[in-house]
Amino acid sequence: MTDQQGISWLNDTGAILNFIRRLIKDLPELQERLMDLNEGDLLFSQGDPLEHMYLVLEGNITLTRTQPDESEVKLITLGPGSFAGLIAFTTGEPTLTSGRISQKGQALKMRPQQFEQYLNDHPRLKHPLQQLMLNNMIQRYKSNLRLQTRTHLLSKELNKERNDLKKAYAQLEETHQMLVHQEKMATLGELVSGFAHEVxxxxxxxxxxxxxxxxxxxxxxxxxxxxxxxxxxxxxxxxxxxxxxxxxxxxxxxxxxxxxxxxxxxxxxxxxxxxxxxxxxxxxxxxxxxxxxxxxxxxxxxxxxxxxxxxxxxxxxKSYSRQDQNKEEHADIREGIQDTILVLSNRLKFIDLNLKFNDIPKTCANIGDLNQVWTNIIVNACDAMKDQGKLTISTEATDDFIFVKISDSGPGIPEHLIPKIFEPNFTTKNQGAEFGLGLGLAISSEIVGQAGGEIEVTNKTGGGAQFSISIPIREDC
Incomplete structure (x- = not known):
């Protein structure tokens, strides 16, 4: 047999087992080490010292591990050519797993001293057993790599699911806050309407x-x-x-x-x-x-x-509260802005208000909701200017859109905060600045988006912030 043929033979587990079975027939002391594997029998228990190592010749042994919650996890099934108790046998430490026979067969049962003696007394047995042990170690290592890879993938999936859950929870909380806010606005609308009627x-x-x-x-x-x-x-x-x-x-x-x-x-x-x-x-x-x-x-x-x-x-x-808040109507947006200005007249009494209302067509929109947008932005502007300064509101239109611009002479918004200004629960007031209403601008963005429009904010060259709102022109309601 050539060296290459010898290596190929040693890598063939089946050939090694056949060779070992022939040696067992020739060696009475090995025959004495043979034991029958009866399905369901427990070979060894987790945590016990292990006095024997088992080479499976036929049948299967399943290794399991008991978790802290007393649940049992199946780890691996050892077939012919596998060693059971190999790690405990090698380290001398208590076994990490339990071994139970899952398919009847035969195994070679050996103590550590006997194993070393067999290797020394029978050179022909030495290399096959060593090769089987090496093959077992390689298979265990590969299995561990696969397990680590699978664990890593599961960990990534778990992190992704956890992040998705966080986002879903944040969206749920945002929706809840908006619903609460809308409910408050609806209640306020009813109170305002009743108050207006009484007055x-x-x-x-x-x-x-x-x-x-x-x-x-x-x-x-x-x-x-x-x-x-x-x-x-x-x-x-x-x-x-x-x-x-x-x-x-x-x-x-x-x-x-x-x-x-x-x-x-x-x-x-x-x-x-x-x-x-x-x-x-x-x-x-x-x-x-x-x-x-x-x-x-x-x-x-x-x-x-x-x-x-x-x-x-x-x-x-009455116009501002709009008891038909959930209904769209064909209306002039400028009238809603004027109503909002009148309602907020107390906040605007020291403000230099400049209105540039160019002619715009009527459009189908929820005027009550849009009034909430104008209110949030104007109140923000008053806060930014500390109720003193210049507020400019202008309207213009193209063939497809109506544009409303609301600008103030306040300090403006820090550039790094502009991308966050419409995020729910974001406010810069807690950070010492003078802009942001928490939910106000987030709800404003949501309302404009539902109307099919867009809302943007920029800082003016001469100072102050400018909100630009576009509303599509629609004839159908």
């Missing part, structure tokens, strides 16, 4: 009372001085503080006998035409009556203005 009744009553008073005064002769003073009071306009002070000095010189500061102040508010009318009809003891005729007209004028403002605010509140 509308007394406002209408004020308007009717004012008109009734005007009608009562109209029964006077139009040429009578009292009616003329009343009509002049209806047409009164406010004066600034500096003009008021100068006119009060003039009144004190013109009517030196009047010492009541309240009367002086009321006369200073009157027009020159009203003062001339008082001079022409003045009699001792009638000055207060003449002043009261003018004041009556002025008060009714103020009631008219206040009532009309209340009526306009009620109208805007």
């Amino acid at each position: 509308n009744n007394p406002a209408s009553a004020l308007m009717r009372a004012a008109e009734n008073l005007v009608e009562i005064y109209s029964k006077f002769e139009s040429s009578h001085y009292s009616y003329k003073l009343f009509r002049l009071g209806l047409q009164s306009t406010p004066v600034d503080s500096n003009t008021q002070r100068n006119r009060m000095l003039m009144i004190e010189k013109r009517y030196p006998w009047i010492h009541d500061r309240s009367s002086v102040r009321k006369l200073a508010h009157m027009s020159d035409e009203a003062l001339d009318l008082i001079d022409a009809n003045r009699k001792k003891g009638e000055m207060d009556t003449l002043i009261n005729h003018y004041e009556a007209g002025k008060m009714i004028h103020n009631i008219r203005i206040a009532s009309q403002r209340i009526a306009n605010l009620v109208k805007s509140l």
